[in-house]
Amino acid sequence: MVKYQQDELGRTFNALADPTRRAILARLESAPGLSVSQLAEPFPMQLNAVMKHLDVLSDAGLIARSKMGRTVSVELTPQPMADAMAWLQRYERFWSGSLDKLIAFVEAEET
Amino acid sequence: MVKYQQDELGRTFNALADPTRRAILARLESAPGLSVSQLAEPFPMQLNAVMKHLDVLSDAGLIARSKMGRTVSVELTPQPMADAMAWLQRYERFWSGSLDKLIAFVEAEET
Numbered sequence: 098m099v100k101y102q103q104d105e106l107g108r109t110f111n112a113l114a115d116p117t118r119r120a121i122l123a124r125l126e127s128a129p130g131l132s133v134s135q136l137a138e139p140f141p142m143q144l145n146a147v148m149k150h151l152d153v154l155s156d157a158g159l160i161a162r163s164k165m166g167r168t169v170s171v172e173l174t175p176q177p178m179a180d181a182m183a184w185l186q187r188y189e190r191f192w193s194g195s196l197d198k199l200i201a202f203v204e205a206e207e208t
Numbered sequence: 209m210v211k212y213q214q215d216e217l218g219r220t221f222n223a224l225a226d227p228t229r230r231a232i233l234a235r236l237e238s239a240p241g242l243s244v245s246q247l248a249e250p251f252p253m254q255l256n257a258v259m260k261h262l263d264v265l266s267d268a269g270l271i272a273r274s275k276m277g278r279t280v281s282v283e284l285t286p287q288p289m290a291d292a293m294a295w296l297q298r299y300e301r302f303w304s305g306s307l308d309k310l311i312a313f314v315e316a317e318e319t
Contacts, residue, residue: 106230110225111222113217114222176303178302179300182293186293188284
């Protein structure tokens with residue numbers, strides 16, 4: 098695996114390590130396009146602290162912010178999660194004992 | 209989601225955020241039951257630094273160490289990865305919405 102890919106994955110997993118950041122992503126999943134202040138509303142912290150979490154999520158490529166007038170709205174950009182899941186899938190055979198999945202894994206390794 | 213679960217997931221994602229720790233897990237996936245010194249061998253760092261990474265992986269429940277005589281051997285205990293994947297699967301619909309997108313993703317992974 099190339100170094101760049103490692104860094105990408107590292108940023109993704111690091112962004113997902115914080116419960117507030119995971120809660121922000123979960124909120125965006127059910128309510129896409131919220132403004133920053135709407136997004137921050139349920140969290141018991143300063144807006145500034147939420148903004149810092151948004152910076153980490155944005156650096157990891159997990160969200161995109163767009164400005165319209167004075168409102169910044171936030172969208173989920175979940176491609177890095179797909180990459181994280183692809184990384185985890187290598188280990189799936191350990192917990193999903195099914196023969197079909199094991200065969201698929203071995204076949205994928207062989208190609 | 210209960211707090212305890214959040215902490216578990218946080219520890220898992222944090223453990224996976226480091227490329228050396230991911231490389232250790234990848235090594236254990238292809239060569240289970242390596243001793244600590246065998247495991248540390250390919251990494252360009254002090255044994256002590258590898259031990260610290262093993263502590264993080266162990267605290268996250270991703271590996272188990274067992275001692276036989278003077279040899280400590282390490283096994284993958286991947287259940288936390290299954291939990292991490294279950295968390296990510298909530299977002300799967302964003303990238304696997306259509307078969308075409310899924311095929312494009314797989315093809316991109318293969319190149």
